[in-house]
Amino acid sequence: APDSWDWRDHGAVSPVKNQGMCGSCWAFSVTGNIEGQWFKKTGQLLSLSEQELVDCDKLDQACGGGLPSNAYEAIEKLGGLETETDYNYIGHKQSCDFSSGKVAAYINSSVELPDNENEIAAWLAEKGPVSAALNAFAMQFYRKGVSHPLKIFCNPWMIDHAVLLVGFGQRDDVVFIFLWGEDYGEQGYYYLYRGSRLCGINKMCSSAIVN
Numbered sequence: 196a197p198d199s200w201d202w203r204d205h206g207a208v209s210p211v212k213n214q215g216m217c218g219s220c221w222a223f224s225v226t227g228n229i230e231g232q233w234f235k236k237t238g239q240l241l242s243l244s245e246q247e248l249v250d251c252d253k254l255d256q257a258c259g260g261g262l263p264s265n266a267y268e269a270i271e272k273l274g275g276l277e278t279e280t281d282y283n284y285i286g287h288k289q290s291c292d293f294s295s296g297k298v299a300a301y302i303n304s305s306v307e308l309p310d311n312e313n314e315i316a317a318w319l320a321e322k323g324p325v326s327a328a329l330n331a332f333a334m335q336f337y338r339k340g341v342s343h344p345l346k347i348f349c350n351p352w353m354i355d356h357a358v359l360l361v362g363f364g365q366r367d368d369v370v371f372i373f374l375w376g377e378d379y380g381e382q383g384y385y386y387l388y389r390g391s392r393l394c395g396i397n398k399m400c401s402s403a404i405v406n
């Protein structure tokens with residue numbers, strides 16, 4: 196893997212979004228990953244719909260939480276994702292308003308990444324931004340710089356938040372974590388120390404596959 200990589204420099208990451216008062220991080224994590232996979236396949240960066248998942252993904256619990264693995268399966272069954280413009284974000288669950296004629300991006304399958312941080316970095320640099328999950332405890336205190344919470348405050352077995360990894364290595368060998376709302380952290384980004392498997396960031400990395 197290269198010493199550092201940042202998909203924001205390569206046009207694979209849409210502008211920072213804000214999920215509002217809805218626990219839809221799982222949907223944002225997955226749309227961000229699929230935006231990157233679609234970009235890699237077509238060269239086109241689309242902003243894809245989280246609201247479609249909140250309303251139509253019956254395997255997950257809308258604003259009450261979800262799992263990226265369920266969301267990939269739901270997207271395959273639905274037939275794909277509409278754009279943010281066609282199915283815009285409301286921030287609470289409504290009746291499903293999906294129309295297959297408006298599908299802008301599809302996926303064929305999904306993959307779980309290994310839990311080795313170097314292998315995750317290599318995969319990310321080659322294939323695109325990665326859906327990840329972690330214990331979000333330390334995030335609530337984060338303002339800027341490289342977060343290096345003590346393990347006792349960030350139990351890697353208490354994973355409760357899904358995010359999108361977009362890069363690594365610019366500073367103290369960190370992993371960039373894309374968050375929601377640009378007034379959060381550093382322009383909407385959270386930098387976590389890489390190399391100690393902090394907060395379980397390595398345990399649930401995944402990606403959609405677009406053939």
Ligand SMILES: CCC[C@@H](/C=C/S(=O)(=O)c1ccccc1)NC(=O)[C@H](Cc1ccccc1)NC(=O)N1CCC(N2CCOCC2)CC1
Nearest residue numbers: 217218219220221259260261262328331334354355356357
């Ligand atoms: C209330 C849900 C909050 C939401 C997103 C958090 S959040 O609100 O975006 C946020 C933003 C900033 C800091 C901290 C948290 N969290 C989730 O969706 C998390 C994300 C996650 C957790 C663990 C592994 C992978 C991904 N998922 C969850 O909360 N859930 C996962 C599935 C679970 N199902 C219950 C029924 O049986 C099947 C499983 C329901 C809860």
